[in-house]
Amino acid sequence: MTPRTVDHCDPPPPGWTYLDREQIDEAWSRFRAAFGALRPGLHADAWPAITEPAPSVTFDPRFDATAVPAIWAARMEAINAETVRCLLGIADPSEVVVLDWQHPGYRLDLSEHASAPDAVWRVPVHPDGDYYTFVLPDFSEGTFGHPWEQSLCVFGPRLVGTLAVTLSTWLPVLRVDGRTQQDNPLLVDDPPPVRRPARRFFEGFTEAGPHFAHRMRQRGDAGCSDASGA
Known part of the structure; x- marks a missing residue:
């Protein structure tokens, strides 16, 4: 399982610096x-907790x-590791x-963190207990995890073209650009529920247009370019 430390004002682990x-x-x-404004809430009528961008x-x-x-545990580690991998492809520095x-905020040196033995x-990327945000300093690309909806929003053109593509090969998709299946043309499909395996989700695009993963890659820039999602 992903090693965690609990903040009791102890020194943060390698790569982590208190803001x-x-x-x-x-x-x-x-x-x-x-x-x-963040809209915390336990119930669906308060979700999503942010205005999810496009x-x-x-x-x-x-x-x-x-x-x-x-x-x-493996799923949690995979989400955390893949997010770091793709963020390293676009974060400079x-x-x-x-x-x-x-809770306290941090500046995370991804290289130092990933290189630590x-x-x-x-705090993890995977939302396992609170509202977690991992974001470039200009807030243009990153992730937002919701602990009660149990959702992870990947935003920004380069991360949508990389991290979202790889995650969508095994995680169900809830929303695209903040919109659900009912009101999003990217989610045109037959009637299955919104929370569905990504492979079926992709198959719904055979008549509506190009493959979803291809469309997501097309919306992103180069960066983390080996994340093909195929």
Whole structure:
């Protein structure tokens, strides 16, 4: 399972640096400018918790951890690792801002974190208990995890063209550009529920236009270019 540390004002793990109060205030101001005010909520009438931008793809990473704990742990590690891999392809320098609602914020040096012999996450990308944001300093590309909806929004043209493509090969898609199947032309399909395997989701594009993964790649720029999603 992904190693975690709990914040009790102890030194953060390699690659993680606390944001000071001024930096935290600035980061949350940028967050609100990009996504609106955070709308925390336990129930579906409060979801999504942000105004999901375009382009973006929101995934359902849920899995019953009590059924096969090893699979749940592997899925969590895969999401965390793939996000770092793709962010490293676009972050220059290799730093992102990490926000954890009502908790300290961090600046994460992705290179130092990924190179650490025993990499430890202060907070993960996978939403396992709070609202987590991993984002470039200009808030143009990143991820937002919702702990109660159990969703992960991937946003920004380059991440949509890379990270969203690889995740969509095995995670169900909830929304594209903040819109669900019912009101999004990218989600034209026969009647199956919104939370569905990505492969069936892709097959729905055979009549509506090019393959979904190809369309997602087309919307993104180069970067993390080996993420073919095929």
